[in-house]
Amino acid sequence: MEKVLTKMVGIENSRNIDVYLKSGGYQALPKALKMTPDQLVGMMKDAGVRGRGGAGFPTGMKWSFLPKDNPNPRYLLCNADESEPGTCKDRVLMEEDPHQVIEGLAISSFAIQAHTCYIYIRGEYVNGAQVLNKAIQEAYDKGYLGKNILGSGFDLDITVHRGAGAYICGEETGLIESLEGKRGWPRIKPPFPAVYGVFGSPTIVNNVETLVTPVHIINRGIQWWKDNEPKLYCMSGHLNRPGVFEAKIGINLKDLIYGDDYSQGIAKGRKLKAVIPGGSSVPVLKADECDVAMDFDALAKAGSALGSAGCMVMDETTCMVNALWNLIKFYAHESCGQCTPCREGGHWMEMVLGRIETGRGRMEDLDLMLETANNIAGRTICPLGDALAWPIAGMPDKNKGGDLSGNSFVTKFRDEFEYHITNKKCKVTIPHEWN
Amino acid sequence: MALEFNAEYKKQVDWTLSRYPKKEAAMLPVLHLAQYQFGYISTEVMELVAKTLDVPVSRVQDVVTFYSMFREQPVGKYHIQVCHTLACAINGGAQVVKYLEEKCGVKANEGISADGKFSILRVECLGSCSTSPMMQVNDDYYENLTKARIDELVEKWKKE
Ligand SMILES: Cc1cc2nc3c(=O)[nH]c(=O)nc-3n(C[C@H](O)[C@H](O)[C@H](O)COP(=O)(O)O)c2cc1C
Numbered sequence: 001m002e003k004v005l006t007k008m009v010g011i012e013n014s015r016n017i018d019v020y021l022k023s024g025g026y027q028a029l030p031k032a033l034k035m036t037p038d039q040l041v042g043m044m045k046d047a048g049v050r051g052r053g054g055a056g057f058p059t060g061m062k063w064s065f066l067p068k069d070n071p072n073p074r075y076l077l078c079n080a081d082e083s084e085p086g087t088c089k090d091r092v093l094m095e096e097d098p099h100q101v102i103e104g105l106a107i108s109s110f111a112i113q114a115h116t117c118y119i120y121i122r123g124e125y126v127n128g129a130q131v132l133n134k135a136i137q138e139a140y141d142k143g144y145l146g147k148n149i150l151g152s153g154f155d156l157d158i159t160v161h162r163g164a165g166a167y168i169c170g171e172e173t174g175l176i177e178s179l180e181g182k183r184g185w186p187r188i189k190p191p192f193p194a195v196y197g198v199f200g201s202p203t204i205v206n207n208v209e210t211l212v213t214p215v216h217i218i219n220r221g222i223q224w225w226k227d228n229e230p231k232l233y234c235m236s237g238h239l240n241r242p243g244v245f246e247a248k249i250g251i252n253l254k255d256l257i258y259g260d261d262y263s264q265g266i267a268k269g270r271k272l273k274a275v276i277p278g279g280s281s282v283p284v285l286k287a288d289e290c291d292v293a294m295d296f297d298a299l300a301k302a303g304s305a306l307g308s309a310g311c312m313v314m315d316e317t318t319c320m321v322n323a324l325w326n327l328i329k330f331y332a333h334e335s336c337g338q339c340t341p342c343r344e345g346g347h348w349m350e351m352v353l354g355r356i357e358t359g360r361g362r363m364e365d366l367d368l369m370l371e372t373a374n375n376i377a378g379r380t381i382c383p384l385g386d387a388l389a390w391p392i393a394g395m396p397d398k399n400k401g402g403d404l405s406g407n408s409f410v411t412k413f414r415d416e417f418e419y420h421i422t423n424k425k426c427k428v429t430i431p432h433e434w435n
Numbered sequence: 436m437a438l439e440f441n442a443e444y445k446k447q448v449d450w451t452l453s454r455y456p457k458k459e460a461a462m463l464p465v466l467h468l469a470q471y472q473f474g475y476i477s478t479e480v481m482e483l484v485a486k487t488l489d490v491p492v493s494r495v496q497d498v499v500t501f502y503s504m505f506r507e508q509p510v511g512k513y514h515i516q517v518c519h520t521l522a523c524a525i526n527g528g529a530q531v532v533k534y535l536e537e538k539c540g541v542k543a544n545e546g547i548s549a550d551g552k553f554s555i556l557r558v559e560c561l562g563s564c565s566t567s568p569m570m571q572v573n574d575d576y577y578e579n580l581t582k583a584r585i586d587e588l589v590e591k592w593k594k595e
């Protein structure tokens with residue numbers, strides 16, 4: 001398949017503006033500047049682009065929520081926080097092809113009529129921030145950023161803003177608070193950022209990968225996009241060839257795991273046990289549920305979600321009690337502490353899971369955990385509370401009228417939890433050695 | 436005496452401030468610059484940042500304590516942060532920590548080695564899951580870690 005999003009990966013000096021120009025870069029921007037902002041928003045709607053950050057929200061629709069009569073300046077915030085466990089795709093775009101990102105940001109800023117754009121990049125991506133800064137300088141020097149871009153009369157400033165180590169700053173309102181120089185405490189919505197965002201102004205927050213899509217829709221057309229929609233998939237875990245792969249959206253998960261062009265199967269000839277297909281916040285799939293198309297609708301139908309397309313693959317050496325404990329520790333650590341159910345519930349469930357994993361669990365713990373998780377989900381300011389509860393209690397399943405029971409670690413692998421409790425040891429007996 | 440940014444950092448601070456409509460929004464970038472110059476965020480550094488941004492020191496402290504990258508204590512010359520979240524954990528994250536502890540002569544989350552060279556932290560997902568197990572040392576990522584690679588790196592750092 002022809003690579004579109006990752007075309008520049010592996011090309012010498014791919015980050016250099018001249019190399020980008022030679023490969024057809026910055027051809028979409030002048031075309032966009034000749035369109036009207038409304039036409040661009042319409043283009044995103046017609047192409048059916050959905051957000052790549054996690055929630056899959058339709059991008060054109062989000063852009064059209066900006067109020068027409070608000071006198072305050074508008075802002076575009078590029079969400080490069082990339083901290084959902086399993087997710088490592090935006091890094092590839094930023095580090096290998098920063099000009100594609102800048103071109104996408106310039107087009108998107110024009111579409112929403114923002115003259116200021118911040119790239120909120122996770123603090124640990126020091127290299128990514130440096131690469132972007134250098135590329136932004138090149139773009140200013142060549143007139144793709146700054147005042148009166150390409151003679152269009154449109155002005156745009158882009159600034160890279162480094163976070164400082166907090167998962168919650170990936171949540172859009174936590175990101176906004178953090179950008180304002182505060183703790184990344186998510187805000188209660190409404191008001192939504194489109195109406196009242198950063199500095200009290202109308203604001204659009206989109207993921208890096210979402211914001212590069214208009215480059216390719218302009219270059220190749222809406223119909224091409226609909227027929228070939230490219231998507232990045234982050235393959236991690238027990239694989240022969242883990243990595244970030246570009247494929248047509250809707251590729252079968254089995255092809256990503258076993259395909260020659262992708263991850264080439266489970267490492268050491270072992271058996272597949274489970275996959276978290278869309279970043280740690282989405283429901284786990286059992287091995288026999290992995291014959292599924294990796295797109296928003298098919299995964300929702302399978303009782304999971306595409307999320308951030310961070311696909312964590314676990315083989316038969318993985319203890320599911322330990323895996324769940326690991327994830328819950330993550331959420332407990334990353335809770336911002338504003339809501340009691342999330343702050344207290346996280347640590348409490350971490351403790352109970354630790355008890356089960358180390359052979360001190362009681363059978364009542366399982367139902368107690370399910371009940372606690374159910375008391376967290378839906379009762380917090382931001383979805384981190386849900387992400388903490390769902391791996392235990394299950395995500396509301398639309399196919400079953402919102403039923404919570406079917407798709408969690410505890411419900412799908414209950415036998416392993418019970419085995420731990422009854423036998424005070426792990427059901428998995430094959431050890432996983434490091435190198 | 437109150438601390439000041441040196442000339443090179445002062446230039447960067449001024450440029451940073453010019454990129455935001457409100458001074459306070461430069462909080463994280465200015466704290467990063469301060470941590471690069473002073474090594475960690477002491478009370479005096481917080482006072483400097485507060486003065487730079489025209490905010491009370493308590494506002495700076497509020498932020499410093501929230502974000503894991505800002506540290507209030509010195510760290511080793513090689514500050515090693517090992518990811519222990521799921522994708523790394525199932526590929527040997529814990530063994531990497533143990534191996535590093537032995538090689539560097541310091542336990543994770545327990546300060547600096549006697550020679551001042553190393554400190555080790557377990558941290559959450561660093562967004563490099565498909566190259567697990569991995570670690571960050573100062574600003575740089577080291578990915579697909581093996582024992583041989585760690586041997587090579589630690590030996591080199593011990594000599595420097
Ligand atoms: C706890 C939490 C963490 C999130 N982390 C990220 C992230 O690291 N990167 C990202 O793009 N979106 C993240 N999101 C989703 C954002 O809130 C937001 O929906 C997204 O940036 C919108 O962009 P999109 O419409 O292009 O997907 C997170 C959401 C939550 C609740």
Ligand code: SF4
Nearest residue numbers: 336338339342380382
């Ligand atoms: S749900 Fe958790 S992370 Fe989200 S706002 Fe509440 S306490 Fe913070």
Ligand code: FES
Nearest residue numbers: 518523561563564
């Ligand atoms: S799980 Fe280790 S980098 Fe993501």
